Amino acid sequence: MGLHTSESPDRITQEEEEANIGVENQPRATTSIPQVIKTRNWWICLFVCSGLVVTGRVLATLLLNFYFIQTGRDVCDDPKQFKGTWLQSFIQNAAFPFTALLLLLWRSLFSTHRETQSSSSFVKLFLLYISLGVLFAAYSQLYAIGRTHCVFFFWIFTTQLIFTSIFTAIINKHKFNRWIILSIVLSGIATGITSSDDAYYPCEGEGGKMSYGAWCGLFGTVAFSLSLCIMQLGFQKVIPNTESRVSAVMLMQTNASMIATLICLVGLFISGEFKDIKEDFETFTKGRPLYVLSLIGLSLAWQVMSLGLVGLVCLASSLFSNVVSFSASPLANIFVVLAFSFMDDDVDWFKGGALLAGILGFASYIYSFYKATKKREIASQSETESVCD
Template sequence: MGEAEELQLQIMVQEDKEANASQHTKDVNQSPLPRSRNCMWWLQMALYAVFILFGQSVATLLGRLYFNNGGKSKWLATLVGLVGFPILIPYYFISPHKHPTTTVICTKQPSALKLTSVYVSLGLLVAANCYLYSVGLQYLPVSTYSLICASGLAFNAFFSYFINAQKFTAFIINSLVLLTISSILLVFQNDSEGSNEVSKGKYAIGFVCTILASAGSGLGLSLTQLCFQKVLKRETFSVVMDMIIYPCLVSTFAVLVGLFSSGEWKDLNREMNEFKKGKVSYLMILIWTTISWQVFKVGLVGLIFE
């Protein structure tokens, strides 16, 4: 009888060990970041980062090429950065059900009036930022322009602190210090590149406009996050896409109004005919600038969602 009880006890201990091992395996398999997904996640992040770096760099260089060869329309330079947003629409049909939904704070849908106000406000802010960026690109060398644009990180941290309650970390503070020093040095820089012959007054205008655009860009990101938290209260794939496409639609319409109300559209045909590189180059620069900015936005959408 004692041997039978000892054998039963051994069987129970063995079953308990197997149950614990099974539970441990189940917990590992249900961890939020499995090993296979971890590898794919980093690969996606790298791809999206390449899209952002490649798209923004190419679009900036093409924009500078447009102004250097006879392009003068700031409204047109702004429009090509926005008008290509329909290229993002197919994202709605790329297996949206495979993308998980983040925690839903509230199931109640915001009213149409509230959504419209959000889209219009952000769209007008985007239009203003893009126009200021175009002014800065017209009057500044590419190197100076790119360094000033990097100050958007500092503005993003500033607005995130007050609007989104973002805490400052050692990495953020280090970035702010470096960007502040570089911006101060640019103020005292004597432009010796020779490729952008503008007066000191126009140089100052370009500098100020680029700073304001960077500030507006940082403000826009913080307001977008605030809208997700306070208005939309969910971050599904379709909602993220809506927050990209609808403001782009509003900003495109606003820039078109500016293009026609300013009268610059009347000179576009003459501008194309007098373009130093020829008509074909003129059109190709505008087309590839549009595509490059959309490559940038694809990377941006990917990073926002993932």
């Protein structure tokens, strides 16, 4: 499945009734067998990337909570609670060698050609990766600050869907229909009502720090939403159509994460937070080996999730990738409650309802894709019959 596709159910013109879904990355539906196979492969890749996002989101949430508990950052009056934000942002991007290895394996096993870049396209790609790397580093750091400083961070976090919708409408000319709007509402509700069951819950009395964390969280949502929309614009305007979509996805993720890692590494040393790593390493409750393994696992989990997000942007749209991430939030937090039993909490009907809302939000967007695909098939068949007549 090389994803050499040209159209996707997330970019259709307004004429197609209310199925204003873009279809630039999904193959055009025709009755020919090769096109049917391409459409089937598109659906398979869509669900595979969605699975990567869900898996990465669940594992990252579990491991991040484990890290906070074992380092004592779940204690409200512990001064360490507000430390380590640069380390968190560094870990979130540091597993880019894993994606680079996958890219090398893919190209050695499946690539049949090499794309020759002109100097102008090389400059565009360079600027694309630099801008994405800066945004990756920015939202990683801003989210880390917001998460550890503001009790309302997860409510602020839900505005990410709003910003993504606005940016994708302006930058990517995304069209909305009732199924997409319903999907946004349901996935936003699913995230907003379940995301507070975590170890990193800051003290309510820190007014100045809470305000600072709130602003950082808000700007973090803007940076993340903007990065998704710039990715989509890059796939539409900058990445060559002849380039394997799989290679393009892994190359974009690798380069952007590498740049973000370098920025976060500089921030880690300039801020002096690197001195706290030794303390965490020596005082980690479960021992030093598990400290190292937890950070490695956390970094890989973030990378798997990010790879799935970039894949969904390439296959469908920035908005859909965000919806999938939000739809996975209730599942991730149910696993957190089961694993850690925060505040003697349990999985009640409220969390079950949030999980159902997340599933329905995802299903609503998928149904909009299905409607667009069937509409194109009918139009194509009618066109073929009229030509034959």
